[in-house]
Amino acid sequence: MKTTIIVSCITLWLAVSSFQILHEIKISTSEITMNKNIMQIKIKFFADDLSSTLSQITKKAVLFNGTEVDAATLAHLNTYVKSNFAISINNTPVTYTFKSSLVDDNLSTQIKTVWVTYECSYKNPEAIKTFELKNTLLFDGIPEQKNISKIMLENREAKTLTFDNQNEDVKKLIQY
């Protein structure tokens, strides 16, 4: 009898706690490339993850409809990206500007993603000694979030960095 009660309780607990489950991959990807003097930053999010995080911050529903991010959302998104995706080259912060956005709604798989592209110019890429990236995108909204950033500077070894919300290491330094 005692065993049956214990087994039933554990089973019930497993069943009830499974309300939390949605086994999606909670990641965002980004690519930083530098060719000649232009640095381009591309960031890709799952639309639902970005939507829920921005909605929490702005305290109103943020939706991604159409093929581009609308102007009102874009203002919030740019502020959000700039405070959570910071680049420093040779210990000097890099300022980047918004270039374009794309809402990619794949009708076959029914997965929607949001792309944003930023750009900046960098005068002397040969003199880059250190490259530091802080990537805490969606960390405030999604506890299991992981961000993967690929850094490809011309004539330098490409690097792939992983940022995990469960680690405290939110800044990564590359030395060339």
Added chain:
Amino acid sequence: MPLLEKTQQRYNHHHKMQEFWTYVTLGFTHISDIKGYDHILFIITLCCIYSTRDWKKVLVLVTAFTIGHSLTLLLSALKIIVFSSYIIEILIPITILITSLSNLIYTPTKEQQLFHYALALFFGCIHGMGFSNFFSAISMSDNILVELASFNIGLEIGQILIVILFFTSYTLLNIWKTIKQHDWKIFFSGAGAASSIILLIERI
């Protein structure tokens, strides 16, 4: 070969290895993440009808599941098959439910054993599509095959570890207190069935 070209080749090789490990780790942490335990639950419901003596059968079963999801990962990555994520997310709890229910009527005959292997292979295909859809959507790479293959290796390592941990727990618990194979099977099949029903309701 010019020095610059040689250096670039070495850089590329380093980066490929680094990327490989990044995605292996991602695959491993993805499947072993206890918060999203539907895949762990599926592997456990598949294995709970066996004891440690049946390790060869478990090996065939895990291999069948692996072949299944590797196949659909590959086909989805190459865009040969495309399925709605909504349907796949509904099918995943159904696979757990069917496995749990089939466990209850399982008797170790050759026919039922073969049926169980076929089930693992087919259901592996469904789970593979789930992994692939999300992964392909977020990847930026033009050639995601290497990334997906690395991610898959991470999943495999995670799966093997789950199976080892499961049977180690069973063996250790048996040392402490004898647990009948039948009770073990009923417990995990019950947990699997209950969780999958709730998951199904939630996803519909």
